[in-house]
Amino acid sequence: MPVLEEGQGELFQPPDMDAFREWNRRKKSRRMEDKLMTEREAVERFVHENSYIGTELYGTVRCPMSLAREVVRQRERIKNLRVAGQGVLELDLWLAADMVRTLDLTYIGLEVYGISHALRRAVESGRTRTAEWSNAGITWRMKAAAMGVPFLPTTSMLGTDTLRYSAAKVIEDPFTGRPVCLLPALILDVGMIHVHRADRYGNAQIEGISGFAFELARASKRLIVSAEEIVDSEDIRRQPDRTIIPYYLVDAVVHAPFGSYPGEMPYTYWRDEDEIRAWVEASKTAEGAETYLKRTIFDVPDHAALLEMIGTERLEALRALASQR
Amino acid sequence: MTDYTASEMMIAVAARPLREARTVFVGVGLPNIACNLARRTGNPDLALIYESGVFGAQPARLPLSIGDPTLVSGATAVMPMADLFMFYLQGGLVDVALLGAAQIDRFGNLNSTVIGDYAAPKVRLPGSGGACEIAINAGQVLIITRLNKRTFVENVDFLTSPGYLSGRAQREAFGIPGGGPQQVITDRCLFDFDPVTGEMRIAGLYPGVTIEEVKANVGWDVAVSPALVEVPPPSEEDLRLMRETLDPDGLYRG
Numbered sequence: 344m345p346v347l348e349e350g351q352g353e354l355f356q357p358p359d360m361d362a363f364r365e366w367n368r369r370k371k372s373r374r375m376e377d378k379l380m381t382e383r384e385a386v387e388r389f390v391h392e393n394s395y396i397g398t399e400l401y402g403t404v405r406c407p408m409s410l411a412r413e414v415v416r417q418r419e420r421i422k423n424l425r426v427a428g429q430g431v432l433e434l435d436l437w438l439a440a441d442m443v444r445t446l447d448l449t450y451i452g453l454e455v456y457g458i459s460h461a462l463r464r465a466v467e468s469g470r471t472r473t474a475e476w477s478n479a480g481i482t483w484r485m486k487a488a489a490m491g492v493p494f495l496p497t498t499s500m501l502g503t504d505t506l507r508y509s510a511a512k513v514i515e516d517p518f519t520g521r522p523v524c525l526l527p528a529l530i531l532d533v534g535m536i537h538v539h540r541a542d543r544y545g546n547a548q549i550e551g552i553s554g555f556a557f558e559l560a561r562a563s564k565r566l567i568v569s570a571e572e573i574v575d576s577e578d579i580r581r582q583p584d585r586t587i588i589p590y591y592l593v594d595a596v597v598h599a600p601f602g603s604y605p606g607e608m609p610y611t612y613w614r615d616e617d618e619i620r621a622w623v624e625a626s627k628t629a630e631g632a633e634t635y636l637k638r639t640i641f642d643v644p645d646h647a648a649l650l651e652m653i654g655t656e657r658l659e660a661l662r663a664l665a666s667q668r
Numbered sequence: 669m670t671d672y673t674a675s676e677m678m679i680a681v682a683a684r685p686l687r688e689a690r691t692v693f694v695g696v697g698l699p700n701i702a703c704n705l706a707r708r709t710g711n712p713d714l715a716l717i718y719e720s721g722v723f724g725a726q727p728a729r730l731p732l733s734i735g736d737p738t739l740v741s742g743a744t745a746v747m748p749m750a751d752l753f754m755f756y757l758q759g760g761l762v763d764v765a766l767l768g769a770a771q772i773d774r775f776g777n778l779n780s781t782v783i784g785d786y787a788a789p790k791v792r793l794p795g796s797g798g799a800c801e802i803a804i805n806a807g808q809v810l811i812i813t814r815l816n817k818r819t820f821v822e823n824v825d826f827l828t829s830p831g832y833l834s835g836r837a838q839r840e841a842f843g844i845p846g847g848g849p850q851q852v853i854t855d856r857c858l859f860d861f862d863p864v865t866g867e868m869r870i871a872g873l874y875p876g877v878t879i880e881e882v883k884a885n886v887g888w889d890v891a892v893s894p895a896l897v898e899v900p901p902p903s904e905e906d907l908r909l910m911r912e913t914l915d916p917d918g919l920y921r922g
Contacts, residue, residue: 452794
């Protein structure tokens with residue numbers, strides 16, 4: 344079957360599905376065991392130097408920020424990461440902390456606040472190497488991994504430089520003779536997802552848009568779930584159709600109220616516009632960004648201490664702004 | 669005649685072709701207002717699709733982000749992003765999509781990835797996001813962008829999302845299923861694409877704008893459609909809806 348075109352971008356992790364299956368067989372606990380731990384413990388146990396890592400979110404919605412900040416807090420140990428996925432606030436922090444060596448890029452920007460200064464510095468200086476993908480492409484790559492197949496045939500990126508700088512391949516479809524783009528499965532070492540509620544075993548539920556939580560959860564060798572609320576399993580079983588992530592996919596459960604801050608959590612709290620603006624402003628220079636990281640991460644022992652610093656009044660005001668269903 | 673801003677004109681012009689569409693793939697900002705204007709001026713059943721996984725959104729206020737919960741409340745259906753892209757967009761169910769870009773060339777190819785050379789970019793832009801697949805699969809694409817020489821370039825620095833590549837037949841050769849760009853809506857004129865070659869043409873001038881003014885703001889010798897028209901301004905009703913209901917704070921109308 345002739346390969347018509349080959350992206351020259353790097354494939355940062357090979358789609359070795361047999362190895363992934365073997366990992367799942369041997370390393371994924373299928374026991375109902377208590378996985379509750381702190382951000383610090385979860386990151387210490389599962390995120391290491393050169394880990395291939397992805398966060399799940401949508402814009403500023405449901406961002407695993409308390410986990411992302413903990414990764415930065417452990418920068419001295421972790422040093423370098425390989426990152427895949429979309430991101431606004433959390434990938435911006437990692438880029439600004441100069442921890443991202445390679446990046447599967449689909450969209451990194453600050454939406455209404457324009458382009459990411461941290462991304463610009465990291466890529467334009469050559470410190471972060473990139474491969475291009477599209478939003479659909481990256482989530483389909485995770486879907487392939489979740490399905491246990493090495494690639495998915497799609498119309499993704501056909502005819503573009505996006506394909507040229509990706510690691511996809513175009514072949515002639517053996518059934519119709521038409522060009523078809525093969526997206527290689529994307530297997531993460533670590534995935535991070537913030538949800539509305541989870542029980543201590545990891546059964547997790549999301550309200551509103553679910554982004555690519557379904558796919559990322561199933562494409563990750565290790566999955567860290569942080570939750571606004573830790574609930575009894577009985578509460579989960581009341582609405583089983585909402586359980587996008589069942590316990591057997593999960594390695595760590597972290598209780599993180601306001602875990603998406605300064606992003607939002609649908610129906611729970613609104614985003615902190617002032618804090619997002621403060622980051623946009625600070626991240627315009629490398630020095631400004633480092634000062635911001637010091638103030639909100641390095642000088643703060645953990646997520647609870649950050650919430651204390653922000654103050655109940657401000658957090659309650661954000662709760663009051665949350666849209667009702 | 670009532671005064672109106674360039675952005676109000678862009679929104680009104682973008683809403684016109686949407687009166688025929690059944691499903692539209694939307695972004696935030698101007699496109700979002702245009703779609704909601706179309707819904708309120710003759711196409712109440714137009715289904716708004718957002719890549720965050722929302723089908724049939726009915727936003728009660730202006731969404732600030734593509735993931736804004738206001739897009740979910742009252743929507744017909746919500747699904748994972750992968751499913752929305754796969755089952756609706758790649759499945760061929762999206763009639764029209766609206767896109768913007770940092771650069772656009774004579775065949776409607778779009779760049780939102782880098783300015784300069786990819787290996788050593790002058791400006792690293794956000795990347796494709798959903799744009800690439802949308803440009804590939806939508807029945808028609810409407811491009812909304814302001815007219816200036818920095819944006820309208822002879823060759824894009826990076827071809828993020830396909831227009832007609834180097835000519836209309838190229839889409840077919842590369843296996844690209846969607847219909848390609850239909851119009852480019854700017855703040856001074858409207859472009860369409862030659863039905864044979866796929867090259868961009870000046871198709872309509874806004875009141876008071878000349879051909880010379882448009883040509884001076886395009887980076888190549890742009891063709892003029894044989895059926896050039898003057899594009900009518902926004903109606904009183906368009907303006908009233910935009911100002912009172914759709915963007916009362918003037919976030920995008922200004």
